[in-house]
Amino acid sequence: xxxxxxxxxxxxITYAMVVAAFVIMQILxxxxxxxxxxxxxxxxxxxxxxMAVSLNLTVGILGELSLGHAGFMxxxxxxxxxxxxxxxxxxxxxxxILAIVIGGIMAGIxxxxxxxxVLRLRGDYLAIVTLAFGEIIKNLLNNIYVGVDSHGLHFSxxxxxxxxxxxxxxxxxxxxxxxxxxxxxxxxxxFILVLIVLTVTLNLIRSRSGRAIxxxxxxxxxxxxxxxxxxxxxxxxxxxxxxxxxxxxxLYAMNYSSILPKKFDFNTSILVLVxxxxxxxGNIRGSIIAATVLTILPEALRALNDYRMLIYAVxxxxxxxxxxxxxxxxxxxxxxxxLAFWRKKTPETAAEGGGVHEQ
Amino acid sequence: xxxxYIEVPSNAMLLERDIDKSPVLETMHLGIDFGGLTAxxxxxxxxxxxxxxxxxxPNGAGKTTVFNLLTKVYQPTxxxxxxNGKETSGMNTVQVNKAGIARTFQNIRLFSALSVEDNVKIxxxxxxxxxxxxxxxxxxxxxxxxxxxxxxxLELLSIFDMVDLANHQAGSLPYxxxxxxxxxxxxxxxxxxxxxxxxxxxxxxxxxAELMENIRKIRDTFQIAVMLIEHDMNLVMGIxxxxxxxxxxxIIAKGTPEEIQNNPQVxxxxxxxxxxx
Ligand SMILES: Nc1ncnc2c1ncn2[C@@H]1O[C@H](COP(=O)(O)OP(=O)(O)O)[C@@H](O)[C@H]1O
Ligand SMILES: [Mg+2]
Numbered sequence: 001x002x003x004x005x006x007x008x009x010x011x012x013i014t015y016a017m018v019v020a021a022f023v024i025m026q027i028l029x030x031x032x033x034x035x036x037x038x039x040x041x042x043x044x045x046x047x048x049x050x051m052a053v054s055l056n057l058t059v060g061i062l063g064e065l066s067l068g069h070a071g072f073m074x075x076x077x078x079x080x081x082x083x084x085x086x087x088x089x090x091x092x093x094x095x096x097i098l099a100i101v102i103g104g105i106m107a108g109i110x111x112x113x114x115x116x117x118v119l120r121l122r123g124d125y126l127a128i129v130t131l132a133f134g135e136i137i138k139n140l141l142n143n144i145y146v147g148v149d150s151h152g153l154h155f156s157x158x159x160x161x162x163x164x165x166x167x168x169x170x171x172x173x174x175x176x177x178x179x180x181x182x183x184x185x186x187x188x189x190x191f192i193l194v195l196i197v198l199t200v201t202l203n204l205i206r207s208r209s210g211r212a213i214x215x216x217x218x219x220x221x222x223x224x225x226x227x228x229x230x231x232x233x234x235x236x237x238x239x240x241x242x243x244x245x246x247x248x249x250x251l252y253a254m255n256y257s258s259i260l261p262k263k264f265d266f267n268t269s270i271l272v273l274v275x276x277x278x279x280x281x282g283n284i285r286g287s288i289i290a291a292t293v294l295t296i297l298p299e300a301l302r303a304l305n306d307y308r309m310l311i312y313a314v315x316x317x318x319x320x321x322x323x324x325x326x327x328x329x330x331x332x333x334x335x336x337x338x339l340a341f342w343r344k345k346t347p348e349t350a351a352e353g354g355g356v357h358e359q
Numbered sequence: 360x361x362x363x364y365i366e367v368p369s370n371a372m373l374l375e376r377d378i379d380k381s382p383v384l385e386t387m388h389l390g391i392d393f394g395g396l397t398a399x400x401x402x403x404x405x406x407x408x409x410x411x412x413x414x415x416x417p418n419g420a421g422k423t424t425v426f427n428l429l430t431k432v433y434q435p436t437x438x439x440x441x442x443n444g445k446e447t448s449g450m451n452t453v454q455v456n457k458a459g460i461a462r463t464f465q466n467i468r469l470f471s472a473l474s475v476e477d478n479v480k481i482x483x484x485x486x487x488x489x490x491x492x493x494x495x496x497x498x499x500x501x502x503x504x505x506x507x508x509x510x511x512x513l514e515l516l517s518i519f520d521m522v523d524l525a526n527h528q529a530g531s532l533p534y535x536x537x538x539x540x541x542x543x544x545x546x547x548x549x550x551x552x553x554x555x556x557x558x559x560x561x562x563x564x565x566x567x568a569e570l571m572e573n574i575r576k577i578r579d580t581f582q583i584a585v586m587l588i589e590h591d592m593n594l595v596m597g598i599x600x601x602x603x604x605x606x607x608x609x610i611i612a613k614g615t616p617e618e619i620q621n622n623p624q625v626x627x628x629x630x631x632x633x634x635x636x
Contacts, residue, residue: 006526200495207494207501208480208487208508211473215481218470225430225468226548227456227485236491282472 011202014285018198021292022191029187037299043255045295046190047248050197052275052287054244057201059273060282061210062237063217064119065127068134069272072242073249074264075110076103078141080250081178081259085171086148096184100193100250107246110137111239119234126238134269141261146172177260178253185255193251194288197244201284204240213237214282364601364615367405372613374600377407381444383459383552383584384429389438390608391428398424399608402438406552406601411578412586413599415619417629421608422588423465426554430462431455443551457485461550463541465557465588471530475521478529478540479512482547486511515543519573534561539570546577553577555587559594567591571598592630596620604629 004012025042028034051073058066080099087095110133118129145156149168156162160170172178204210212233215223224230253259275294279286301311364372373382382405389402399421406412414422427433429440431452440447442458450458461482470478489504516522519539524532529540538558545553555574559567571594578585589595595602596616604612604619606628612619619625 203495203497204491207491208484208489208504209491209494211477211481212484214473214477215470218472219468221432222464222468222470222544223481224432224452225456225462225464226482226544227453228481229453240491 007206010285011206014202014288015195015198017285018191018194018288022187025187037302038296041296041299042187043185043190043251045292046187046194047252047255048272048275048291048295049194049288050248050251051245051272052279052291053194053197053201053284054241054248055272056276056279056282056284056287057204057241057244058238059276060280060287061205061217062213062234062241064234064238065124066130066238066241066269067127067266067273068114068130068132068137068269069241069245070264070266070268071130071134071137072107072110072245073252073268074134074137074141074261076100076107076246076249077253077259077264078144078172078178078249078261079103079106079246081181081253082146082148082153082171083250084184084254085169085178085181086153092182092184093189096189096251096254099184099254100247103250104243104247107249108239108243110246111242112235115235115238115242119238120231131266131269134264134266138261138265141172141177142175144172145170145174175261177258177263179258181253181257181259183255183257185251190251193247197247198284198288200240200244204237205284209233209236371403371405372601373405373407374410377409380408382407382441383410383443384586385439385441386429387439387441389425389428389435389440391424391433391436397608399428399605401609402428402605403610404603404613406584406586408551408584409578409582410584410601411574411599412584413595413602414586414588414605415590415592415595415602415629416605416611420605422605423556424608425605426462426556426588429455429554430460456548456550459551460554461545461548461552462554463538463545463556463558465560467534467537467541469529469537469540469544471528473529474525475516475527475529475532475540476509476512476525478544479515479547480508482544483508483511484548486547486549512547515547518546518577519543535563535566538562539573542573542577546581551583553583553585555585555589557588557590559589559591567594570594574598 025034029039051069055066055069058064080103083102084095084099087098114129114133118125143157145158145160145163147154147160147163147165147168147170149166151166154163154165160173163170170179212223212228213236215228216230216233220230275291276287278294279288279290297312304311363375365375365378367373367378371385384404384406386402386404390400391398402425414425416422424433428435431447431450442455442460445458447455447458470481487504487508489501492498493501513522513525516525521536521539521543524536529537532540538561542555542558559570562570574585574587575598577583587599599616602614602616602619603610604625611628612622612625614622620630
């Protein structure tokens with residue numbers, strides 16, 4: 001029998017962990033042991049797991065800092081709402097699947113638009129551009145009005161009146177967000193999406209393309225010297241990451257009766273980045289654990305009131321110690337380096353050949 | 360193997376055994392300026408199909424810069440490079456590698472978080488064809504690619520007896536092994552010209568002796584040309600058939616090891632100082 005490799009074993013453990021957690025939650029909820037507040041968090045936990053895993057693809061695997069992951073989530077969320085609400089005759093699961101798929105595609109397109117100009121450049125410009133992207137998407141959505149009636153979809157950038165709806169419904173109402181969403185998301189759907197995101201990410205990492213992506217992260221000049229097309233693989237990782245975030249966004253939106261554009265702001269992007277950094281750069285299982293624990297925790301601690309933030313802080317430190325591996329440390333260095341870059345952009349680091357003087 | 364040099368019409372020297380084959384590399388008037396500094400100038404060199412060439416000279420002479428010019432890390436300020444008879448002026452680093460030049464780095468540049476085997480597989484990147492979707496969906500093409508790449512990677516690693524290290528993290532290897540891995544990774548790209556930048560740096564004498572044997576073995580089995588930068592004169596004089604000496608960016612001498620060792624200008628500029636230091 002062939003010996004299974006360390007990575008294969010590690011991946012199997014990750015899948016087993018996710019499946020076990022799902023089965024346990026299902027049993028607990030059937031037997032009535034799940035509190036209402038936790039039940040309400042099951043879908044968001046799945047969403048944040050997907051968000052963290054997908055961001056880890058950009059930050060941990062590709063080694064580029066992204067500060068606007070919530071922007072892609074937002075594109076997926078509002079696209080998903082429009083899709084699901086404009087095909088009301090179809091069965092619920094079909095609407096949800098279409099919402100997630102098209103939400104992912106639209107986020108992917110946004111990823112291409114952001115990625116193509118930025119990832120061709122040599123410097124670390126992605127952080128600042130994704131930061132801007134997140135803000136731009138938020139402001140754009142504050143000014144988008146979408147409605148549907150018997151004639152089809154209507155768009156406007158002005159107000160609901162100019163949609164000229166013929167007895168239809170408003171799907172997106174500018175700063176008021178999407179007002180009348182049907183809750184189509186379920187824990188099962190969330191679980192399936194987690195498995196999909198996990199499979200896509202883990203399979204990509206352990207393939208020819210994934211190796212090329214990690215080669216760029218580890219040593220860009222060496223990667224070029226063995227014939228790897230830097231822009232292509234950077235774009236591949238970044239756009240895949242955006243698609244997965246868009247899919248998560250659609251699942252997220254379809255879990256509520258209404259959502260606002262401002263839900264997907266800088267804070268959300270940073271929250272997801274915290275999951276990634278705490279779970280460990282490039283450590284997919286770590287992202288899953290960090291996203292789960294840190295999503296449940298604030299709710300779970302509500303009863304403790306005064307001590308809530310104290311315990312939250314202690315847990316943060318514990319998570320950091322538990323996952324305190326070299327990867328995590330590299331992660332912090334990366335974040336710090338990239339942040340330092342656009343705080344004080346020195347001529348050496350800005351110059352094209354700056355880093356390659358001594359080869 | 361015969362190592363007699365014969366003059367060819369273009370004024371260059373080629374080994375007798377390479378004379379019927381077109382040269383791997385020809386540079387004409389190659390040069391680069393960094394601002395006011397002329398780092399390399401009038402660099403003319405012809406390398407035969409299966410030749411082992413040494414590039415020596417004092418620190419700062421411009422040796423690494425020559426490698427960076429050939430691999431298009433830097434775009435030349437002037438001159439021409441013919442690689443396998445084709446001009447490389449419009450090419451970038453990636454295209455030059457695809458066209459046949461692979462290299463190692465003076466400051467080791469491995470994919471240090473990845474395994475030894477993965478480092479070699481990354482070198483095999485362009486000999487594989489599975490796209491992103493084959494990988495994500497685990498299509499047959501992915502598995503076939505992986506099988507072939509795995510076997511090939513181990514085969515290449517066996518040149519340096521490194522098969523046992525295949526699953527080790529590249530960054531955790533001892534210095535000498537890292538240098539050897541860089542050579543294997545470069546070889547994996549199936550080059551016709553292999554550039555080695557100080558391959559013996561940091562190696563002990565027995566490792567260096569082994570390296571010499573292996574460089575020769577690589578040339579013999581793959582029938583490729585090798586150009587190496589090295590300060591270890593035992594290695595250079597031991598395996599190089601032709602040597603070019605660089606000083607202040609200019610070639611001050613070209614010839615066989617004996618000719619170079621007895622060239623007063625070379626002794627003055629480099630070899631003499633080497634002995635003192
Ligand atoms: N990117 C660069 N910018 C400015 N000067 C450079 C650059 N790369 C190399 N040089 C200069 O070119 C000269 C040759 O350097 P190098 O090729 O590294 O020498 P060596 O022969 O030791 O390998 C040195 O004076 C070095 O400072
Ligand atoms: Mg050098």
